[in-house]
Amino acid sequence: MMSYQSTQVTALGRFLGTTHLDQLPLFFTVLTGDMSIVGPRPHTLQFDAQHWAIPGYRDRYRMRPGILCLSQLRTRRPHSDQIKNEIRYNHWYMNRYSLGLDSKICWWRLTGR
Numbered sequence: 001m002m003s004y005q006s007t008q009v010t011a012l013g014r015f016l017g018t019t020h021l022d023q024l025p026l027f028f029t030v031l032t033g034d035m036s037i038v039g040p041r042p043h044t045l046q047f048d049a050q051h052w053a054i055p056g057y058r059d060r061y062r063m064r065p066g067i068l069c070l071s072q073l074r075t076r077r078p079h080s081d082q083i084k085n086e087i088r089y090n091h092w093y094m095n096r097y098s099l100g101l102d103s104k105i106c107w108w109r110l111t112g113r
Contacts, residue, residue, distance in 0.1 A: 026067045038102040039066025040090045056087045062094060068109050069093065 009017070016022040029035040035042075042065035043051075051057050071089035075082050093101070107113075 023067060030067065034064070036064045036066045038068050038070075038093075038097070038105050039063050040093070041065060041067075041069045041072055051083050054083060054087065056091060057083070059087075059094065060090055063097070068105055070105055073105065073108055073113070 013022075026035060030037055040060040040063065043060075048057075069090065070093045071086040074089055075085050093105075
């Protein structure tokens with residue numbers, strides 16, 4: 001995976017990455033109804049295949065994936081040792097999701113909490 005500090009990334013690419021504007025095209029998928037603004041982050045098929053057997057992992061498909069998620073704010077991008085924390089946060093969110101909670105998650109993301 002290439003970091004935004006890599007010399008192979010253009011100045012524009014670095015700017016888009018550090019300001020998260022590279023995520024802007026995801027809003028088109030929200031407009032088409034394929035994604036939500038808040039919900040479990042989608043994973044790659046390879047990541048899904050590696051973690052499919054973990055109890056509770058499949059529950060992420062009960063709702064549309066989101067651009068922002070609670071586990072993203074509370075953990076780093078999941079690695080094998082962190083996947084259980086992500087599952088825990090996703091379950092907590094899925095059992096309590098509401099417009100108010102989604103607003104809080106968006107606010108926490110904007111303020112860096």
